[in-house]
Amino acid sequence: MSGYATPPLRPFQITFDAATAVVDPAGPVLTRRMADLEGLFRDQRAWQELRGSEKVVYSVHSSPVPETPRELPQSITTISPGELSGELFMTKGHQHPDPQGEIYLGLTGTGGLLLFDGAEHAWLDMSPGTIGYIPPGWAHRSVNVSADEPYRFLAVYPGSAGHDYQWVLDHGMGARAVRLGDAFELVPYGG
Ligand SMILES: O=P(O)(O)OC[C@H]1O[C@](O)(CO)[C@@H](O)[C@@H]1O
Numbered sequence: 001m002s003g004y005a006t007p008p009l010r011p012f013q014i015t016f017d018a019a020t021a022v023v024d025p026a027g028p029v030l031t032r033r034m035a036d037l038e039g040l041f042r043d044q045r046a047w048q049e050l051r052g053s054e055k056v057v058y059s060v061h062s063s064p065v066p067e068t069p070r071e072l073p074q075s076i077t078t079i080s081p082g083e084l085s086g087e088l089f090m091t092k093g094h095q096h097p098d099p100q101g102e103i104y105l106g107l108t109g110t111g112g113l114l115l116f117d118g119a120e121h122a123w124l125d126m127s128p129g130t131i132g133y134i135p136p137g138w139a140h141r142s143v144n145v146s147a148d149e150p151y152r153f154l155a156v157y158p159g160s161a162g163h164d165y166q167w168v169l170d171h172g173m174g175a176r177a178v179r180l181g182d183a184f185e186l187v188p189y190g191g
């Protein structure tokens with residue numbers, strides 16, 4: 001096995017519990033609260049009022065596979081049910097600085113995958129058993145569309161893809177998911 005800047009890992013098994021998001025062996029765990037989602041919700045005044053809230057909007061449990069070239073890290077993200085002035089709880093969303101594909105697998109609850117290539121947006125409904133494919137060059141954000149259940153998914157992505165969060169602040173995501181009665185609708189990003 002030559003030609004690798006960093007030697008790849010040895011084979012190993014990772015177990016996960018879809019009901020709790022616990023990954024074994026465990027890697028980093030990340031927790032995102034309102035304060036971590038600055039500049040992303042449409043109603044910035046409502047966001048300011050809640051920015052000190054302890055409520056967890058989403059958490060990310062990663063396996064120990066590192067974000068290094070040629071490896072394929074994985075993580076399980078859990079988005080709480082909730083909304084801010086009607087806009088459904090969501091991940092920050094990001095673009096891959098090195099344009100590479102990624103897959104998401106729905107585990108529990110119901111959600112959506114919002115994709116934006118800078119011109120056009122797309123929406124994929126996600127539920128247990130759905131694989132959402134993110135092609136290279138499409139920024140991606142996940143949304144919990146359920147009013148009362150967490151939405152949980154597994155992500156598998158190239159270790160060299162990277163995360164560009166500024167891209168979403170600069171370009172938006174093309175649309176926003178907002179509550180509409182018992183359902184939701186997609187509205188224009190600026191609307
Ligand atoms: O990185 P964001 O936009 O906060 O979204 C979280 C999810 O997306 C990932 O970055 C993978 O695309 C994972 O860390 C996690 O599954």
Ligand SMILES: [Fe+2]
Pocket residue numbers: 094096102140157
């Ligand atoms: Fe990604």
